[in-house]
Amino acid sequence: MQKPTVPSPESIPLTRHSGHKLIQLANGQWSLHCTEVSETYHPVIGPESEAEQLYAGQIHIERMNSLSEFVVWDIGLGGAANALSVINAASNYTGKLQLYSFEHNLEPLILALENSDKLPYIQPFIQIIHKLLSHRLLEFQYGSAHIKWQIIYGDFPEWLNRYTSHSTEESFAVPPPAAIFYDAFSPKKNPDMYTLDIFKKLRVALDDNIPCLLASYSRATLLRTTLLLAGFYVGRGAATGEKEETTVASNSLALLKNPLPISWLERVRRSTSAEPLYSPIYLQEPLSQKHWEKLLLAPQFQANISLFDKENKERKY
Ligand SMILES: C[S@@+](CC[C@H](N)C(=O)[O-])C[C@H]1O[C@@H](n2cnc3c(N)ncnc32)[C@H](O)[C@@H]1O
Structure with missing residues (x-):
């Protein structure tokens, strides 16, 4: 089989499109803002704390003690707050962190570097990020941990x-993850990243011998039904600022502290936006009968399904 290769730095443009700026949040901290989609990164409590609470803090990084390598897929590298939060967290463990950062626009990272005076989280890593931008792949020691960090540039x-068609070098070059940061703007602004097809493929990409925790800041019913229908277990994720909860998902129920209970299906029943996206077009629709029936078969609800009201089960639309 062909040996995997890393794309040459020259083949990757640094800027795909413009449209980012720094903005000051209500708490005085600075964060990146994408004017193209009108969304602010880590908008509630700022990049450093939000990355720690929602991403590095939820993935059970203590598993680094038992896994020979801890693989993280950082989907939506952006200004690297999430990536750096996991590097910081990993530095307390003796082990290997393999961090794959997916991004189709390196402008936010460059902007973050240029404004490091406003973004303290990036300051200890300025040299490392400069090297990463030139080589796209970097290995270094940070605290007790050995870090391998690679940018996977593109859509x-x-x-x-x-990757899931196993027909190309990607299948060999990137190992299945133990954690996924899913941080790619909202379903409304970036529907390409929230289709049922994407999450089914993401589920297929996991190795069920490696429990994997996916963290997303969204708590949308649409995202949760999509994850369940794609074959994930789904739970309530950590709160952040005034946002009461976020979403976590896994291929292992044991990794979820707060799996969605069967009573959550009542919310699905009432929701006007629960049907998964079939194509990259944002639509808000109640869950279809076909998907309602599939949802009831989701393994996480099966143990308790007899407790669920028969009337609900046979609901007609
Ligand atoms: C909210 S920002 C991520 C913030 C980032 N995690 C951080 O810690 O700073 C969303 C990022 O997802 C990237 N993105 C959106 N759609 C993408 C796609 N289809 N492929 C790759 N990257 C994408 C955007 O370019 C943007 O940088």
């Missing part, structure tokens, strides 16, 4: 298609 859905 994530396209990459995932190639």
Whole structure:
């Protein structure tokens, strides 16, 4: 089989499109803002704390003690707050962190570097990020941990298609993850990244011998039904600022502290936006009868399904 190769730095443009700026949050901290989609990165409590609470803090990084390598897929590298939060967390463990950062626009990272005076989280890593931008792949020691950090440049859905078809070098070059940061703007602004097809492929990409925890800041019913229908277990994720909860998903129920209970299906029943996206077009629709029936078969609800009201089960639309 052909040996995997890393794309040459010259083949990757640094800027795909413009449209980012720094903005100051209500708490005084600075964060990146994408004017193209009108969304602010880590908008509630700022990049450093939000990355720690929602991403590095939820993936059970203590598993580094038992896994020979701890693989993280950082989907939506952006200004690297999530990536750096996991590097910081890993530095307390003796082990190997393999961090794959997926991104189709390196402008936010460059902007973050240029404004490091406003973004303290990036300051200890300025040299490392400069090297990463030139080589796209970097290995270094940080605290007790050995870090391998690689940028996978390009459109994530396209990459995932190639990855899951096992037909290309990607399948060999990138190992299945123990954690996924899913941080790619909202379903409304970036529907390409929230189709049922994407999450089914993401589920297929996991190795069920490696429990994997996916963290997303969204708590949308649409995202949760999509994850369940794609074959994930789904739970309530950590709160952040005034946001009461976020979403976590896994191929192992044991990794979820707060799996969605069967009573959550009542919310699905009432929701006007629960049907998964079939194509990269944002639509808000109640869950279809076909998907309602599939949802009831989700393994995480099966143990308790007899407790669920028969009337709900046979609901007609
Ligand atoms: C909210 S920002 C991520 C913030 C980042 N995790 C951080 O810690 O700073 C979303 C990122 O996802 C990237 N993105 C969106 N759609 C993508 C796609 N189809 N393929 C690859 N990257 C994508 C955007 O370019 C953007 O940088």
